[in-house]
Amino acid sequence: MLSIGYIRENEDEIRKMLANRSNNADLDKLIELDEKRRIFTQEIDDFRHERKELSKQIGLLKKNGEDAEKEMEKAAELNNELASLEEKQRETDEEYQNLILTFPNIPDESVPIGKDDSFNREEKKWGVKPEFTFEVKSHDALAEKLGIIDFNRATKIAGSRFATMVGTGAKLERALINFMLDVHTHEHNYTEIMPPVIVNSKSLTGTGQLPKFEEDLFKLNYRDYYLIPTAEVPVTNHFADEILSEDDLPVKFVAYTPCFRSEAGSYGQDTKGLIRQHQFNKVELVKFAHPDKSWQELEALLADAEEILQELGLHYRVVTLSTGDMGFASAKTYDIEVWLPSFNTYREISSCSNFTDFQARRASIRYKDKSTGKNNFVHTLNGSGLAVGRTVVAILENYQQEDGTVIVPEVLRPYMGGMDKISPE
RNA sequence: GGAGAGGUGCUGGAGUGGUCGAACAGGGCUGCCUGCUAAGCAGUUGCGGGGGCAACUCCGCCGAGGGUUCGAAUCCCUCCCUCUCCGCCA
Structure with missing residues (x-):
């Protein structure tokens, strides 16, 4: 607000x-x-x-x-x-x-002005595109052959846009979650929290999903309950209606949660594979920062997310979203886009934003200024670190071999019982 | 889900219709005192909003929302939450 x-x-x-x-x-x-x-x-x-x-x-x-x-x-x-x-x-x-409540946040001056994603500004590229001497397969084709993701049965038991991870697929998903949480808690000093994945409308209003974007959410047929579209909602609202001590800032949380999105209005897009699901796992970084420090905290947040991709050895680029493409509550958003060979393009795998005082004002999250004794709004930030499902996609596609097997990135092997290659189950 | 108790400021805890934003205590802050620490003494200390250059002033807030009344923290209704016991359950 x-x-x-x-x-x-x-x-x-x-x-x-x-x-x-x-x-x-x-x-x-x-x-x-x-x-x-x-x-x-x-x-x-x-x-x-x-x-x-x-x-x-x-x-x-x-x-x-x-x-x-x-x-x-x-x-x-x-x-x-x-x-x-x-x-x-x-x-x-x-x-x-x-x-x-329907007025969006004011974009920072550094945000490129434009009506859609064609005005996004590429900031950097990391790594190199992998070269393949054979015809690359899509992640869903690879996964089905390997028997590690079952799309058909997920459709039977739930519907379209769901997937069941099986055997090594489930293990890979879990390995990624643990790897990401370990990096952020041990190396980047985030406190791990596990919040409710069901929230009320007040929380969703606090972070900005409501009242404008109700159709993107799954609403439960019980009380005023919704499934979270991202851990940003419960974690940012952790301090709703509270006044923090200035000395406590910044507060840094990392949370692994499943996320649920109705994907209304995306009919026909990404219908195959793991890219766009109603339910997906995400490791989310959330910060509560002093207003004077939020811009440097955004850069640090981006670097924390990038490191996961770097350790996994995945080629990516960073773009600044233009005014027409960025989210409602954000003052500035960096998207990290990972290279996906079968799509022959970069796809969003993380979105890192500074919301300045926009969410803090809605959710009433403040800190007491030590010198003036006044209560001010904190700045809130968050970013995916990373979207787990899309990371699975990136690993399968970028590490695929001609015989349909997939090499396990080195950093994940300790989390996979030492497995260095995914072969057919 | 059933029975009971309760939700007051940073904390504990008074207050059952009138001048109560709220006694008292603790904590915090500011002075004084002090070899250090502790103690002591005095003062001060909630949040939001409106008006004013300002000193200041006005309104609202005692879980939330309604109601009764000239007047509600106090009475009535609904809801939410917490605690104890029972049931059920991972």
């Missing part, structure tokens, strides 16, 4: 920002509602003040055994007027709240 004070004072900048993001949030309406809301608030405050004074008088009069009829009538009249004002304010306020 943006600060209404900032919006009021920087109307032109906000208008330009919305255009850059191709967002049609109604700024004029917001400003109008804000003014209305403040006028109502003022009037209601005045009425309440008057009523308070009257009530005090009534109390005193009654105590002295005097007649307070006149005052009580006056107070009842006041209450009538108050009630109608309060009703109007309630409506205005609700409309205002609903509207301001």
Whole structure:
């Protein structure tokens, strides 16, 4: 959420920002509602003040055994007027709240301006594209031949966009999770946490998935419950409605969770294989940072995610998402895209963002400034470190051999009982 | 799921209709004192919002939302959460 004070004072900048993001949030309406809301608030405050004074008088009069009829009538009249004002304010306020929640975060100046992903800026490449002397197979073809992923049975028991990992496939998935968690906890000093994977709508509003993106979520038919689309939701909300000590910043968490996405609106895209699933595993990095430090924390976060790919020996590039391609809550997003030979392109495997105070404001996550004693909003950041399913895809495709076997990257072998090659089960 | 108890400020804990944003204690902060530590003395100490250049001032907040009343932390209703016992269960 943006600060209404900032919006009021920087109307032109906000208008330009919305255009850059191709967002049609109604700024004029917001400003109008804000003014209305403040006028109502003022009037209601005045009425309440008057009523308070009257009530005090009534109390005193009654105590002295005097007649307070006149005052009580006056107070009842006041209450009538108050009630109608309060009703109007309630409506205005609700409309205002609903509207301001649909305003996206302001992109950082370093973000390229453009309407879609063609305006994303490539920042760097790491490693080299693997060369193949034979025709490469797609990961799903390889996995089926090896008998390590069963797509058909997953479809039978759940539906499309699900997969069952079998034998070495399941072991590879688990090895990757453990490897990633170990690197981030032991080498990068993140604290591992395992949060609920079901959350309420308040949490989803806090991180920005609601109210605008409800159709992307799986809503449970029980209470106000949703399956998480990413660990960002429960982990960022870990400190919702709390005030942290300045000395505790930055707080760094790493969480492994399954993630659930409806993938509404992606019909026909990536229908084959593991790329786009309703359920997938992800190791997520989340930081709560001091506002003065969040940009350097973003660079560090990106480096932490990159290291996983480097240790796995996977070729990738880093791009900065353009204003039109970046997420609603983000001020700046780096995508790490891994090379996938069968697609002959780079595909997103991690997304690292600085949300500045946008989520902190929605979820009310603050820290107490030591020098001023004031409470300020922290900055929140997160990034995949990494999406596990897509890492499996990248390993299968990049390490495939002509005979259909797959070499296990060295760093994973200790996690796979020493296995150095995946052969047919 | 059943029976009972309870949710108050950083913490403990008073407060059952009127001047209570809330006694008291602890903690924190600031002075004084002090060889160090501890103790002592005095003061201070919640969050959000509106108005004002400012000193300041006004409104809201005692789990959440409704209701009764001139007036609610206090009374009533609904919900959420916590604790104890029982049932069930991994």
